Amino acid sequence: MPDELSSHRWEPPANFMALDAEHSGWDASGVVVLPIPYDATTSWSPGTRFGPAAILEASRYVEWYDEELDREPVDVGICTLPSVDMSRAGPETAIRELRALYDDLLEVAGDRLVIGLGGEHSITSAPATAWIDRLAGDLSILQFDAHSDLRDEYHGTPWNHACVMRRILDHADSGPGLAGAGIVAVGIRSLTSEDRDVIRDRGVTTVFAHEMKSDDWVERAMEGLSDNVYVTFDVDFFDPGMMSATGTPEPGGGTWRDAMALLAPVFATRNVVGADVVELAPRRGEESSAFAAAKLAYKMIGFWTEGRAGT
Numbered sequence: 303m304p305d306e307l308s309s310h311r312w313e314p315p316a317n318f319m320a321l322d323a324e325h326s327g328w329d330a331s332g333v334v335v336l337p338i339p340y341d342a343t344t345s346w347s348p349g350t351r352f353g354p355a356a357i358l359e360a361s362r363y364v365e366w367y368d369e370e371l372d373r374e375p376v377d378v379g380i381c382t383l384p385s386v387d388m389s390r391a392g393p394e395t396a397i398r399e400l401r402a403l404y405d406d407l408l409e410v411a412g413d414r415l416v417i418g419l420g421g422e423h424s425i426t427s428a429p430a431t432a433w434i435d436r437l438a439g440d441l442s443i444l445q446f447d448a449h450s451d452l453r454d455e456y457h458g459t460p461w462n463h464a465c466v467m468r469r470i471l472d473h474a475d476s477g478p479g480l481a482g483a484g485i486v487a488v489g490i491r492s493l494t495s496e497d498r499d500v501i502r503d504r505g506v507t508t509v510f511a512h513e514m515k516s517d518d519w520v521e522r523a524m525e526g527l528s529d530n531v532y533v534t535f536d537v538d539f540f541d542p543g544m545m546s547a548t549g550t551p552e553p554g555g556g557t558w559r560d561a562m563a564l565l566a567p568v569f570a571t572r573n574v575v576g577a578d579v580v581e582l583a584p585r586r587g588e589e590s591s592a593f594a595a596a597k598l599a600y601k602m603i604g605f606w607t608e609g610r611a612g613t
């Protein structure tokens with residue numbers, strides 16, 4: 303903006319956390335936010351394509367200061383990329399193109415943490431398989447979700463959002479494998495018998511929602527995680543009482559504190575290589591859902607920056 307205009311009153315920038323140029327440029331940023339507005343295969347209530355924009359908008363109202371960390375994690379620098387223009391040529395093409403984008407992005411991102419904002423859950427197979435390949439299988443995946451998402455096919459396509467974790471397992475099986483328990487899924491309360499068989503056959507660590515009342519569920523989840531972890535957070539992990547703006551809400555979900563109780567030790571003791579927040583289907587009148595999704599992404603950034611140089 304020309305200096306002549308800078309003395310006028312302007313709305314904050316429309317990036318994540320409404321950061322000025324100094325805190326949101328690529329070079330100065332330790333974190334990259336990638337908006338992925340995609341909802342081709344959502345089962346019930348559509349609208350996850352509007353999730354990234356709603357999260358960015360809500361993030362303007364999240365305080366920079368984090369009282370648990372006693373600092374402002376925005377200091378790490380957060381660069382918000384433009385939204386990905388997802389292909390309309392079918393889910394397979396869309397996800398393949400997204401994978402190619404992630405390959406290039408992770409190459410230039412170096413040590414930066416890339417957080418994808420969905421979008422429906424099927425987008426996760428792009429960053430997850432990219433990291434499996436980059437680390438030759440030395441990776442486990444932490445999935446917050448109401449649903450196992452282990453179907454081989456749904457509504458005629460293997461690229462449906464209900465199949466995303468199966469696609470990731472298939473990719474791992476095709477060569478590189480996975481470390482630890484492979485997938486650690488928490489908050490699960492909606493699955494098929496087929497999903498259950500895969501869980502048993504493959505040793506997927508699953509903490510069902512009804513098991514999260516126990517004292518040791520965090521420990522059980524942590525035990526399944528290897529050193530390098532990719533975190534995928536489907537917001538329907540949360541109970542619809544606090545997160546109703548999602549395509550397939552399920553009763554009996556986790557609380558905000560449940561999520562924090564696991565995320566904090568994961569970021570503190572594991573190398574989190576990447577993360578995503580998916581399945582927000584925003585609605586007017588339900589701004590608390592978008593706000594919670596924005597704050598969740600910011601909490602992950604805060605946890606990630608804890609203990610890193612310069613923060």
Ligand SMILES: [Mn+2]
Nearest residue numbers: 448449536538
């Ligand atoms: Mn789900």
